Amino acid sequence: NAGVMQNPRHLVRRRGQEARLRCSPMKGHSHVYWYRQLPEEGLKFMVYLQKENIIDESGMPKERFSAEFPKEGPSILRIQQVVRGDSAAYFCASSPVFTEAFFGQGTRLTVV
Amino acid sequence: TQLLEQSPQFLSIQEGENLTVYCNSSSVFSSLQWYRQEPGEGPVLLVTVVTGGEVKKLKRLTFQFGDARKDSSLHITAAQPGDTGLYLCAGDYGAGNMLTFGGGTRLMVKP
Numbered sequence: 001n002a003g004v005m006q007n008p009r010h011l012v013r014r015r016g017q018e019a020r021l022r023c024s025p026m027k028g029h030s031h032v033y034w035y036r037q038l039p040e041e042g043l044k045f046m047v048y049l050q051k052e053n054i055i056d057e058s059g060m061p062k063e064r065f066s067a068e069f070p071k072e073g074p075s076i077l078r079i080q081q082v083v084r085g086d087s088a089a090y091f092c093a094s095s096p097v098f099t100e101a102f103f104g105q106g107t108r109l110t111v112v
Numbered sequence: 113t114q115l116l117e118q119s120p121q122f123l124s125i126q127e128g129e130n131l132t133v134y135c136n137s138s139s140v141f142s143s144l145q146w147y148r149q150e151p152g153e154g155p156v157l158l159v160t161v162v163t164g165g166e167v168k169k170l171k172r173l174t175f176q177f178g179d180a181r182k183d184s185s186l187h188i189t190a191a192q193p194g195d196t197g198l199y200l201c202a203g204d205y206g207a208g209n210m211l212t213f214g215g216g217t218r219l220m221v222k223p
């Protein structure tokens with residue numbers, strides 16, 4: 001999973017600020033997924049994207065959260081006006097087609 | 113909503129013991145993956161099973177996929193402290209490769 005690059009690894013934001021999480025998929029992978037993990041809990045699906053398309057965002061909160069995967073560059077998960085409840089580890093995974101997903105090391109967001 | 117249930121949630125054993133972790137669903141999987149996650153890291157893929165009844169071995173780990181493709185088990189023989197971590201199963205129900213994760217089993221192997 002070292003091939004999926006997420007940055008930053010740790011991000012601290014004050015309440016009300018914006019958080020931008022970046023994910024560069026493995027070379028040749030065109031499918032990207034974002035998952036959220038609260039402390040001591042499992043992984044919760046947020047959104048599934050292909051290049052320039054959001055395929056499934058059923059796990060995304062309706063407000064303040066958005067994701068994109070542009071033709072060029074990394075996938076971005078954006079959280080506007082962060083609140084303490086957004087503190088979590090956010091993981092990105094990529095896959096080439098409909099096969100296994102490989103995960104990055106995650107971004108740990110702390111809202112203070 | 114498709115649910116994936118893992119059991120047990122927590123398991124603490126001594127080095128050298130054997131253990132089995134279970135993953136169950138009421139729906140049929142297209143495929144199922146097992147991951148291990150260590151603290152501060154992302155999940156690492158251990159294995160993918162696709163065929164009902166399939167058994168795969170990875171050193172001391174044995175993965176079995178149920179005949180009906182609704183359940184799976186992970187058996188570890190002679191557990192070692194290095195096996196400590198969070199074990200996650202994830203099912204692909206064929207809905208465009210959106211993986212559904214179980215809640216995980218936290219394993220601690222004491223020396």
